Amino acid sequence: MRFRSQINTLIILLIPIIAITFVAHTIAFASEGENKQKKAITNKIVQYLKNKKVRSSDEKLKKIATSVYEEAKEYEIDYRLVLAVMKVESNFKSNAISKKGARGLLQIKPSLAKHVSKETGVSIKSPKCLEEPEKNIRIGVSHLSWLMDKFENLNTALHAYNAGLGKVKPSTSDDGPDTRFTRKVITEYYLIKTALPNADIEY
Numbered sequence: 001m002r003f004r005s006q007i008n009t010l011i012i013l014l015i016p017i018i019a020i021t022f023v024a025h026t027i028a029f030a031s032e033g034e035n036k037q038k039k040a041i042t043n044k045i046v047q048y049l050k051n052k053k054v055r056s057s058d059e060k061l062k063k064i065a066t067s068v069y070e071e072a073k074e075y076e077i078d079y080r081l082v083l084a085v086m087k088v089e090s091n092f093k094s095n096a097i098s099k100k101g102a103r104g105l106l107q108i109k110p111s112l113a114k115h116v117s118k119e120t121g122v123s124i125k126s127p128k129c130l131e132e133p134e135k136n137i138r139i140g141v142s143h144l145s146w147l148m149d150k151f152e153n154l155n156t157a158l159h160a161y162n163a164g165l166g167k168v169k170p171s172t173s174d175d176g177p178d179t180r181f182t183r184k185v186i187t188e189y190y191l192i193k194t195a196l197p198n199a200d201i202e203y
Contacts, residue, residue, distance in 0.1 A: 042069050054092045067137040075145035084189035095131050103130035106140030158182045
């Protein structure tokens with residue numbers, strides 16, 4: 001009787017240990033899979049940028065690819081859409097500056113950066129900071145995500161991203177505004193989707 005009681009006590013003590021071990025292994029396995037997926041996709045993005053003749057060092061291309069993947073994942077946007085916007089806005093040039101003062105890969109205006117940076121925790125000490133890929137991409141993706149949530153229509157969100165909120169007018173079309181910018185981004189988006197995999201694909 002005493003021996004059976006000791007066995008029962010041992011089982012009770014072992015159950016939480018087994019459960020914790022199982023959870024730890026599950027988390028580690030999931031993390032390993034995620035890291036494998038991230039590496040595979042960022043490598044494909046780097047190769048895609050090279051194929052597009054983007055003139056940057058391998059280190060900088062890696063930074064761009066990693067930032068695009070991570071920020072798109074955090075804000076639940078297709079990373080290929082981010083690349084499409086980037087292509088149309090700056091042709092992948094981190095030092096691009098528009099006539100209206102928008103800067104960097106995703107063409108962020110300093111006034112917008114000042115507002116969005118407070119929410120994203122990005123330090124913007126001067127407009128020049130917007131030429132840093134990580135900061136530019138984080139602010140740009142955060143803003144695009146906010147616009148997509150606000151309008152629930154990709155064309156309208158893209159139009160607002162490019163022209164500004166004040167330029168967005170009610171559209172009679174369910175597809176939203178049909179502008180030169182939205183057409184170029186959507187076209188580029190579909191082209192990139194044929195060249196790069198969906199982030200949800202397991203590796």
